[in-house]
Amino acid sequence: MALRPRFVLANLTIIILAILATVFVFLTLTSKEWSVQKYFYNPSAPGDEFTYVTPLCVAHRSPFYRCGIPTIEIDDGTDQPNCTIPNCQFYRPYGWNRTSCSLQVETHQLSGPTNGVEQECQEGQS
Amino acid sequence: MFITLGLVLVLVLLLVSFIIGSSTGIPVSPPKTQKEDLPGGPEQQRPQPQVSRRSSLPDVISFLVQCSLYTGALLQVFAQFFGILGLTINATPTPSEARANSLDGLGVSEWIMDKALTRYATVGWTMALACAVATNLCYRAPKRVLTGS
Numbered sequence: 001m002a003l004r005p006r007f008v009l010a011n012l013t014i015i016i017l018a019i020l021a022t023v024f025v026f027l028t029l030t031s032k033e034w035s036v037q038k039y040f041y042n043p044s045a046p047g048d049e050f051t052y053v054t055p056l057c058v059a060h061r062s063p064f065y066r067c068g069i070p071t072i073e074i075d076d077g078t079d080q081p082n083c084t085i086p087n088c089q090f091y092r093p094y095g096w097n098r099t100s101c102s103l104q105v106e107t108h109q110l111s112g113p114t115n116g117v118e119q120e121c122q123e124g125q126s
Numbered sequence: 127m128f129i130t131l132g133l134v135l136v137l138v139l140l141l142v143s144f145i146i147g148s149s150t151g152i153p154v155s156p157p158k159t160q161k162e163d164l165p166g167g168p169e170q171q172r173p174q175p176q177v178s179r180r181s182s183l184p185d186v187i188s189f190l191v192q193c194s195l196y197t198g199a200l201l202q203v204f205a206q207f208f209g210i211l212g213l214t215i216n217a218t219p220t221p222s223e224a225r226a227n228s229l230d231g232l233g234v235s236e237w238i239m240d241k242a243l244t245r246y247a248t249v250g251w252t253m254a255l256a257c258a259v260a261t262n263l264c265y266r267a268p269k270r271v272l273t274g275s
Contacts, residue, residue, distance in 0.1 A: 010264040014257055021195075021253035024246050025202065031242035035213040039224070043231030052233055061213050062242065069219050072229045081231075101212075119216050 032090070034062035039070050041081045057083035065090050066100040188265035195258035199251040206247050214239060 038055035042048070059067040068087035075082055091100035101121035214237040219227075221234040 010260070014260050014264065017253050017257035017260060021198075021250055021257060024250035024253065025198075028242050028246040028250055031246060033240040034209060034243040035217065035237045036240040037217075037219075037221075037224075037237045038235045040233035040235070041229075041231050042233055043229075049233070049235075052235060055235075060240065061217055061237065063209065063213070069224050069227045070232070071227075072232055074229075081229075117216065117218060119212075122212070 029064075032060045032062050032065035034060070034065075036060055039072075039083060041072060041083070056081060057085055059085050059088070062100075064093055064100055185265070188261055191261050192258045195254045195261070199254040199258070202247060202251040202254070206243060206251075209243055209247075210239060213237065213243070 037059045038052070039057050039059070040052045040054070041056045042051040056072070057070060059070065061067070066087070066089070067085045070083055070085045073082050073084075074080070092098040097106035099121075103118060103121060217237045221236060224234045225232055
C-alpha cells in the first residue's frame with residue numbers, strides 16, 4: 001500500500017531522534033572529558049588563583065578514564081616548565097582491580113594510579 | 127551502571143523504532159477473510175469493526191519503545207548526578223594531593239565538569255525524551271493518523 005507522507009514523516013522523526021539520542025549516549029560513554037582538572041605553574045605566587053591564566057596541562061577524568069598525579073620539570077636549557085601527566089588511560093567498567101577507581105583492598109597499594117576512596121568509587125560506579 | 131543501562135535501553139529503542147517504521151505497513155482496513163466460522167453454518171463474510179481486527183503489534187512496540195526511552199532518560203539523569211558527585215567533589219587526586227607530590231610552584235584547580243558530563247549526556251536524554259513524546263503522539267490514535275482521514 002502506498003505510504004502516506006504524514007506517516008513517513010512521523011516515523012522519520014522518531015527514528016532521527018532515536019539515532020541522535022543513541023549517538024550522544026555513545027559519545028558520552030566513550031569520551032574521557034567528563035571532568036577536568038587544570039594545572040598551572042607560577043613559582044612566585046603558587047596559591048594565588050588570580051594567576052591561573054593559562055593551564056600548563058590538564059587532566060581529564062571519566063568513569064572509565066583516569067590520570068595520575070602530574071610532575072613538573074624545569075627544562076635546564078630553556079627554563080620552561082614541562083608538565084607530564086603519567087598513567088592516563090582507559091579502564092574497564094567492571095572487574096576487580098580493573099576499573100578506574102579501585103580501593104586499596106584491590107590494588108594492594110597505599111597509593112597508586114587507580115586508587116580511590118570508597119565514596120568516590122561508589123558514586124563513579126553509578 | 128546506570129550509564130550503561132541507559133545506553134543499552136536507548137539502543138534497544140532504536141532497533142524497535144526501525145521495526146515500528148517497517149511494521150506499520152499493517153493494513154488497518156477490515157480483512158477479507160475471516161477466521162471465525164459459525165458452528166454448523168456456512169462461512170459468511172462479515173464486516174468486522176476496525177478496532178477488533180486491527181493487529182495490536184504496533185501498540186505493543188510503541189509501548190515498549192516509550193517505556194525504554196523514559197527509563198533510559200531517567201537513568202541517564204541519575205548517572206549524570208552521581209557522575210558529578212563522584213568526579214568533581216570526591217575525585218582523587220584532590221588539589222592538595224597533587225600539590226603535595228609536585229614542585230612548589232604548581233597551582234591546581236578543583237575538578238570541574240567538562241563537555242561529556244554537561245553537553246553530551248544532556249543532549250542524550252533530551253533526545254530520548256523527545257523521541258518518547260513523538261512516539262506517544264504518533265501512535266496514540268493510530269486510525270486517524272495513519273490512514274490520514
